[in-house]
Amino acid sequence: MKQSALVLPITVRISEIFVSLQGEGTHAGLPTFFVRLAGCNLACRWCDTVYARQEKGKTISVEEILKHWQREGCLPWIQITGGEPLLQEGVYPLMKAFLDQNTTVLLETNGSLPLRKVPPEVVKVMDIKCPSSGMSSRMCWENLAHLGVKDQVKFVIANKEDYEWAKEIVKQRYLTYYTQVLFSPVFKALEPAELANWILRDRLPVRFQLQLHKILWGERRGV
Numbered sequence: 141m142k143q144s145a146l147v148l149p150i151t152v153r154i155s156e157i158f159v160s161l162q163g164e165g166t167h168a169g170l171p172t173f174f175v176r177l178a179g180c181n182l183a184c185r186w187c188d189t190v191y192a193r194q195e196k197g198k199t200i201s202v203e204e205i206l207k208h209w210q211r212e213g214c215l216p217w218i219q220i221t222g223g224e225p226l227l228q229e230g231v232y233p234l235m236k237a238f239l240d241q242n243t244t245v246l247l248e249t250n251g252s253l254p255l256r257k258v259p260p261e262v263v264k265v266m267d268i269k270c271p272s273s274g275m276s277s278r279m280c281w282e283n284l285a286h287l288g289v290k291d292q293v294k295f296v297i298a299n300k301e302d303y304e305w306a307k308e309i310v311k312q313r314y315l316t317y318y319t320q321v322l323f324s325p326v327f328k329a330l331e332p333a334e335l336a337n338w339i340l341r342d343r344l345p346v347r348f349q350l351q352l353h354k355i356l357w358g359e360r361r362g363v
Contacts, residue, residue: 153197163353
């Protein structure tokens, strides 16, 4: 009799798992279960999770992550972030596993890797890297075709050059017509009020945001 092949558990490499308030985007303020995957293919100048890029991370199964979520109270909001989560093939069954639990799954991605395999139910929060990040040339512009009204693009802005560049991208790519656009100041590099005033001056139809978690807890790791 032919033996069936051994089915190994699906695993991902994790930097950390924790519960916190969602700090950014249209879900800001909601208690959220965070899964931060290890590893990144970019090296942004303003990266605030360098440890997630540098660490190899801990290998853990999708099943164990779900058990951890259950122990934390089965929160209905899930944030999958990094690093860059799309570097790991296991992220796709991870997203599906949480979708099967009737949760709202948010994927935070740096915009350099294709979104075509991401389940359509997932809320995609995609960075568009401004010039000061040093990574503008790495963007996968084809990803814009995979965004809709529930999704978000995020510009992290360090100076006036970044702002003018982002404003032009929003206009050229018609971003506000089919998805949500967020402008966020680089923490401690650009005064929030300055960015807010630029947006108001130009009547720009974008959402200004601050990183709520940094206002509450500073730059402490794990938030």
